[in-house]
Amino acid sequence: MKILVCISHVPDTTSKINFTENDTKFDANGVQFVINPYDEFCLTRAMWFKEKQGASVTVVNVGGAETEPTLRKALAIGADDAIRVNSVPTDGMQVAKELAAVVKNGDYDLVLAGKESADYNGQMVPGMLATLTDFNFVNGCVGLEIDGTNVTAEREIDGGNETVSSSLPVVIGGQKGIVEEKDLRIPNMRGIMMARKKPLNVIEAIGGEVATTIQSFEKPAPKGTVKLVDADNVDELINLLHNEAKVI
Secondary structure, eight states, X not given: OEEEEEOOEEEOTTSOOEEETTTTEEEOTTOOEEEOHHHHHHHHHHHHHHHHHOOEEEEEEEEOGGGHHHHHHHHHHTOSEEEEEESXXXXXXXXXXXXXXXXXXXXXXXXXXXXSOTTXXXXXXXXXXXXXXXXXXXXXXXXXXXXXXXXXXXXXXXXXXXXXXXXXXXXXXXOTTSSOGGGOOOOOHHHHHXXXXXXXXXXXXXXXXXXXXXXXXXXXXXOOOOXXXXXXXXXXXXXXXXXXXXXX
């Protein structure tokens, strides 16, 4: 079984986010980037299939040279090889088209991708990728088993989980639950050293169509000041909750 894991290069959630050029571009200065957490869950599941079923695992990213350390980390975790599509990601459709070309050229059986990226939260790329490749598709996946070409997936729905059956080839949009946080792998020194020797192939983009453009970014409004109410002044507390907070 050939597995392709799509890797997004996203800011660490502890990073302070700023924008430049009149709030039209993200300012990457001083920002630490990591593997998208949802993608890391998927990569860990792919490693299970590699170890238990002899699958091969390739990771892919659409991005510039600055994303290569993130791909090297994926290689250190245990992926066999990596592909970087040399293109600046602009929107979901453009990324999906670039990934679809990789899938078609690589003859993959299983494509794993986080259900969304932790920065833009679009939840677009896995579904678009499945459509462009004519693969089956399961999103919000919290459990995955494969027996031959038979796929059993558990997905999160409102109020519970749903178990569905499908067949390869399939695109899976995964999240926490496909593996648990305790199962995530930290690269060890041997993995880091081996990652330096594993192939990281840079391919040129096909020039996928850009369907949307960013007009501007806006950060959340700062939180208001805290008002302290004396524990004995219940009437004042009720007044504030009713007239200012408007929660009662």
